Amino acid sequence: MSELTAPVPTTERQASLWSDAFRTMRRRPDVIIATLVLLLVFAMAAFPRLFTDKDPTQCLGREARLRPDTWFTGDHPLGTDAFGCDFAATLVHGTRPTIALALSVIVASVVIGLVLGIYAGYYGGWLDSVISRALDVFVVIPMLMGAILILSLFRGRVSTESLVETIAAPAIALTLFGWMEFCRYTRAATLETKNLDYVIAAKCLGASDRRIMFKHILPNAIVPVTAVVPTTIGGIIVTESALAVLGIGVQPPATSWGVLLSDGTEWAGGGYVYLFAWPLGLLILTVFAFATFGDALRDALDPKLR
């Protein structure tokens, strides 16, 4: 007697692109280190009180520029800055604007890039022409220069009362010149995907354009975009610092790493190297972590490299 059995679902894992990528990545030590660094930085941004119990706005002139001779202990673990504020507290509290700015820019850029890219790739025709030409225009303006131009308009009109007001102007400027890469990748992936059989099948079944775009094409198109995201975040953090040094990014008295770096450079020549070295070190470490992470993610997501 032959039994007809229904196929039993195997307990074997279902290979998906994302879980494969995750498996590949967690085996790499450099990714582990980068992840730890990023966790630390995000924790500093989210819960500064875990790292310091000092108030960064409490500054005593008499204690200005105490060198961090006690190394991580004592009243001022990293010394005090030019105004007598605790430097460790300043550094930790300066993380939030930096990270919040980078994340809001990346989210906005990705959303704008994805939507425009999918529409351009899917519909083609005049819509594609308009979006692609706009993209060409923005691509030829370097991000830093574009941001400088935009921020010069805001100069002297920026309030620093809340986090949103602090980062709004630089976030708008950086987003305006940061979405093109995502748009290009998405458009290319959409062009490639829209003629695949499963998409045509969905179309024949009467799925709406919007459903096809966001349910069927987007999951494929998002893969190449994802790999670029971490590296771009690193880039944004560096650009923010550059803008702060030029005096047009986040405006003091709000702090960000860029602002600290800019203040620190003034004093480094007078023998207070730590005011410059700490924000710089933190900046390099974070950018390195994002770059490593992004690199590993790209390798993991690209089947050709596997």
Place this chain on the structure above:
Amino acid sequence: MRRMRMTVAAIAAAGLAAATAACAGDEGDVDGEGDGGGVINMQIGEVRSLIPGGSGESEGYRIIKNVYDGLVYYDIETGEPENLVAEEITSPDNQTWTIKIKDGLTFHNGEPVNADAFIRSWDRTAYAPNALPLNYFFGTFEGYAEMNPDPLPEDQWADPEVPEYPEVATTHLSGVTAVDDLTIEVKLTAPFIGFPTMLGYEAFYPVAEECLADLEACEATPIGNGPFMFEEPYDPQAGGTAVVWEDYAGDKPKIDAVEWHVYLEGDDCWADFLTGDIDICSPSAADYQSAMSDTELAERVIQQPDPSILMLAFPLYDEKFQDVNVRRAISMAIDREGVLNVVGPERFTPLDEWVPESILGGGTNSCGEYCTYDPEAAQELLAQAGGWPEGEPLKIWVNDAADNLDIFRAIGDSISESLGITYELVPMEWTEFLTARENHQLDGPFRSGWGPDYNLNENYLEPIYGGGASVNDQGWENEAYNAKIAEAGAAATLDEAVALYAEAEAILAEDMPSVPVFGENFNFFYTERLDNVEVHPIYAGPRGDCELRTVTITE
């Protein structure tokens, strides 16, 4: 750093001989050929006006004092006025003054510098509808009241920042008469023994007829009678070059020309000084540290006490500051030593008086305990005054120049720490800042700096706090003070006057319309191409200046 300045300049001149008029200089002047010549590069801020009577602030005055010659010039050592354009200034009773002018002097355009040249300038400044900042200097002249009626109500002004007046028929100060072509007689409303020492100030410089005929052109290319003249128009945003006037009758400067480079809003000359593009500059706190650790650079610094002072003044027209205990609390909350530690200990000295020690009649320590850091007493005083409005930040108004923001951030930090209130710095552009505080538009303490016009304690009192509540920046008025000032002006001898002015300072101290914070020190670095660099305690501008009449270039 910029500050309000009132000073007088006139050119030292042994024998101002007859000079022929010559308007055009030679372009070749600027090339710096010839021995000891050359062009000196100076930093400057935004100037308000280049016609005498229109500036009243340090930056415009720095140019005016070199382009014009006043009646007297102050000695660099003693601060005593010495005759420059004036031949002789005399009075039998300190109320009617006779000024004789040297014969044969002319303006750059050839017009004679005579009694009329001074009278037309004074009439212009004293005429209320012209709305000039130095108008109040003529308040003690007879005939001032006729030219200065009460302004129209504020809502009738076209521009809310420029007061308008009803039609004023009187255009001439009746107290000033030309006895002959070279003699002026001035009648004051009350005796004032310090009158001759005032005369070197910008408010009393002469103006050419051609200048009044076309003010706009004269604003750009001033027609002066001093050792430097403009051939090209001066641009307040970009600067300009003044060359030595070939026909200047006094001691000609040793350089060929001076080029002023403009630094606006927080820009600072130090980077350009290091590359040699600016010849004299005063560094910020951070730059000062590295400059002094450079042994070669440290040899080219001029450090001397500057009689200029820095104050935090209160808007008494705002109800939050009407209780004297609030003002005392804020003063006692400032840790002056601590702030010094932030901004560079060598740059200032803590101040507890309104007239600094280096000025005649100063050094009274009139502020005493209220200028001593004592956070507990400060909190107590604030509580007595009813405390600070909950959740409202203390706004501190500052003009954004050089490292003013750093200095006032340190002051704000200290107040905030001692009193437990938050503060906010409001930076403003220089000319806007001047207008706002003159028009009583501020709602928090503001930066107030003062440099001497002449060596007398009166100069630190009356021009800043006199004139009544509607006139001075603080909106302060006290009858006992006014009476004391009047008494001092009428004193028979200078010594008596000085003592009486010191008593007026004590009355001021009781009311505390402003808080003395620092006395300043000059820390001017100069490039190696300069020699004989002299910093005049009365004339020098902030942020880097020297006597252009004596400096030499050695390259």
